[in-house]
Amino acid sequence: MPLALWRFLRVYRKRPGTIDPYQSTVRQACYAMLCLHQPIWETEMVSRRTLIMSGLSVAALGTAGYGLWPRLGAYTDQAMRQRQLLSADPGMMDVVRLATLAANGHNTQPWRFGVDGETLRIFPDMSRRTAVVDPDDHHLYVSLGCAAENAVLSAAAQGRGADLTIQSGPETSVTIGLRPGPERASTLYRAIPQRQSTRSIYDAEPISAQDMALLTAAAREEGVAVLFFTEPADCEAILDLVIAGNSAQMDDPAFVEELRAWIRFSPDQALATRDGLFSACSGNPVMPGWIGDLVFGAVFRKDSENDKYRDQIRSSAGIAVFVGDKADPEHWIKVGRSFQRFALQATAMGIRNAHINQPIEVPTLRPQFAQWLGMPDARPDLIVRFGRAPALPMSLRRPVADVVM
Numbered sequence: 001m002p003l004a005l006w007r008f009l010r011v012y013r014k015r016p017g018t019i020d021p022y023q024s025t026v027r028q029a030c031y032a033m034l035c036l037h038q039p040i041w042e043t044e045m046v047s048r049r050t051l052i053m054s055g056l057s058v059a060a061l062g063t064a065g066y067g068l069w070p071r072l073g074a075y076t077d078q079a080m081r082q083r084q085l086l087s088a089d090p091g092m093m094d095v096v097r098l099a100t101l102a103a104n105g106h107n108t109q110p111w112r113f114g115v116d117g118e119t120l121r122i123f124p125d126m127s128r129r130t131a132v133v134d135p136d137d138h139h140l141y142v143s144l145g146c147a148a149e150n151a152v153l154s155a156a157a158q159g160r161g162a163d164l165t166i167q168s169g170p171e172t173s174v175t176i177g178l179r180p181g182p183e184r185a186s187t188l189y190r191a192i193p194q195r196q197s198t199r200s201i202y203d204a205e206p207i208s209a210q211d212m213a214l215l216t217a218a219a220r221e222e223g224v225a226v227l228f229f230t231e232p233a234d235c236e237a238i239l240d241l242v243i244a245g246n247s248a249q250m251d252d253p254a255f256v257e258e259l260r261a262w263i264r265f266s267p268d269q270a271l272a273t274r275d276g277l278f279s280a281c282s283g284n285p286v287m288p289g290w291i292g293d294l295v296f297g298a299v300f301r302k303d304s305e306n307d308k309y310r311d312q313i314r315s316s317a318g319i320a321v322f323v324g325d326k327a328d329p330e331h332w333i334k335v336g337r338s339f340q341r342f343a344l345q346a347t348a349m350g351i352r353n354a355h356i357n358q359p360i361e362v363p364t365l366r367p368q369f370a371q372w373l374g375m376p377d378a379r380p381d382l383i384v385r386f387g388r389a390p391a392l393p394m395s396l397r398r399p400v401a402d403v404v405m
Helices: 002-011 023-036 048-064 073-082 092-099 138-157 187-194 209-219 232-250 253-261 267-273 289-299 302-314 329-348 366-373
Strands: 111-116 119-124 160-167 173-180 224-229 318-324 352-355 380-387
Touching: 073 267, 092 111, 092 119, 092 138, 111 138, 119 138, 138 160, 138 173, 138 187, 138 329, 138 380, 160 329, 187 329, 209 224, 209 318, 209 329, 224 232, 224 329, 232 253, 232 302, 232 318, 232 366, 318 329, 329 352, 329 380, 366 380
Parallel strands: none
Antiparallel strands: 111 119, 119 173, 160 173, 224 318, 318 380, 352 380
């Protein structure tokens, strides 16, 4: 085995001008196995999470050969095709396409679109709800608000005004009536293709007061309060609640299985479904799906996940908390619009963000978090860390034809 691994290392070295975010992880695992001559999970050269995943990946490579390992070429090409601004002669389907690039939980894309002339309607797709982590469909309706905001910004770039109304009912929906208006290709509109949830370590540098003012202004929405926390003591207090929430979720087999169902380990899996959480988009190694299914239980552990959140939150510039005036679908949609503008403004300034929603997803922790916020009667809606970091690979979206009714 050591000789085979050494040969693999010589072949799998970084070539000038190439980019492979997974290469160094695999090489470190190889060196650990070569130099230490001990089980890969016992070495401290890299994290246990990385070693287990990449070590098993190397074993598979030794059998199958590097040529069979997943490549990102076709995946990247598809992501680039989807993430374009409006075409030269845009229509309503272009608006829908850009709406689908909005933030949404687990990348489930829980929406359906109805197009009737100059009217666009956005409905919840209950077949894509995540019943364990989101039993009241809170995240689902926030996702609809994010999509609605993208649609309004895209319509403005076409020279169309937008009148948005929220229809309450058993399945609350959004109606956007378009009309002639001034053409406004805003900074937020131009950021739509680049926005992502960046689940990585940030640079820990503070955000300037001027940039914080821009983020605050972008997030302003009637019926929504946004609180910013940048002091280390406040972020540590939130971190404690995140760890408590993550631990509770990791101890819940139903939560783990629901999450697992939405993970895509290989580019082929991601391309086949064009939804879910592709490993590369979270900075994790890519591997054939059958290997991912085998190692998931060994990799996805409470202690390693908690360590990851500690590193991520402590490297962030701050944390934003979004709170709707009421706990109902109408205000969750408003929270989604507020957050989407925040995320787009951040993207335009090179500021990344990612959700750390555990304290509001675990019902027993939510009142405690609200109390800490000084809003004991509120239901906090989103918790988002932010800071600067390189982008990760972009997630995919389903074809427009699959989401239009």
